[in-house]
Amino acid sequence: MFTQQKQFKPLRFALPPVSHTNRIIFAGLFPPKNSRVAKQHLNATSEEISLSLGHHNFDWIDIFPFAPITEKKFPWHQLDKFLQQTPNFALHWNQLIKARVNELFQHQHCPIIYVCGEICKKYWEGTVRVINQSFQFYQGKTESGLLYLVIFGPHPSQHFYAGKASITLFQRHMQLLSFCSKNQITQFSFKMISNFIQQRNSRSEAFAQQLFLQFS
Numbered sequence: 001m002f003t004q005q006k007q008f009k010p011l012r013f014a015l016p017p018v019s020h021t022n023r024i025i026f027a028g029l030f031p032p033k034n035s036r037v038a039k040q041h042l043n044a045t046s047e048e049i050s051l052s053l054g055h056h057n058f059d060w061i062d063i064f065p066f067a068p069i070t071e072k073k074f075p076w077h078q079l080d081k082f083l084q085q086t087p088n089f090a091l092h093w094n095q096l097i098k099a100r101v102n103e104l105f106q107h108q109h110c111p112i113i114y115v116c117g118e119i120c121k122k123y124w125e126g127t128v129r130v131i132n133q134s135f136q137f138y139q140g141k142t143e144s145g146l147l148y149l150v151i152f153g154p155h156p157s158q159h160f161y162a163g164k165a166s167i168t169l170f171q172r173h174m175q176l177l178s179f180c181s182k183n184q185i186t187q188f189s190f191k192m193i194s195n196f197i198q199q200r201n202s203r204s205e206a207f208a209q210q211l212f213l214q215f216s
Contacts, residue, residue, distance in 0.1 A: 008066035013040040015059050015100060018107045022181045024058035025100055027093070027124070028116045029155060030079070031060065031067040045157040052174035057181060061100065063093040063120060080119050090123045101140075101148060111148050112180050113140060114173075117155035124150065135176070149180060 011031045032043040040060045041050065050056050064079060083089055097113065104111040115124050128138035128150045136152040153173045 007068055007070040009069050010065060011035050011037060011067040012062070012065040013060050014038050015040075015061075018104055018109060020055075020057045021109045022057070022183075023104055023109055023111055024053075024177055024181055025097060025111055025113045026058055026060050026116055026156070027097060027113055027120055028060050028062040029120055030062050030064040032157075033068045033070075035067045048170075049156055049174065052171065053178045053181065055181070059100065061093065061096050063089055063123070076119070083119065084122075094123070098142070101142060105142065105146050105148075110146075112177065113148065113150045114156075114177060115150060115152045117153075117158070120155075121152050124152070151176065151180075 013031060013035070014037050026049075032045060035043060040046065041056050046056075046058075046060070049058065063083065101111050101113070115121050124138075128140045131137040131139050138150040138152065140148045140150045142148070151173070154169060156170060156173075158170070
């Protein structure tokens, strides 16, 4: 079995009590090598995110709760196949994210979910409503009808391996997350969004208008 290989150890990050508004949930793939249960921000990816966002107001909830313990190349394709053949991982992951979303709403905090990479994205497609396809912005809804923002994007660690173009994409996504996390989702305005996108074409105007209508 994939989880019984000697190159992994079981690990699920312990999430702290809710204390800040607009907390970001990174719906991730697996915890990094040498991760510690109570130290979700103590790794290179989280440090890079924190530098870009200017804060640590985010959580990691990974679909595969096992951290690598060796330097071997990670078997991505094997993991993808394993997750498809073992749906309980995705089901439990979804339950954990829903629980955190509900916890944030109970404290009057509107969450933002960033879905990390193509493997994770498979388990979200069809469960959220499209706001803007080109920016990969979606609307999630709790069972009680509360709305929250979902963004699909590359895994935040991808730029460590994929070169300059990926670094630019990472920076763009971090700018979007920073903007969203610093502004109450329910108070988005057309002007703020338009200024942030800094584009003057029909697509960006439609994006801004859609986002304003959905979350205002």
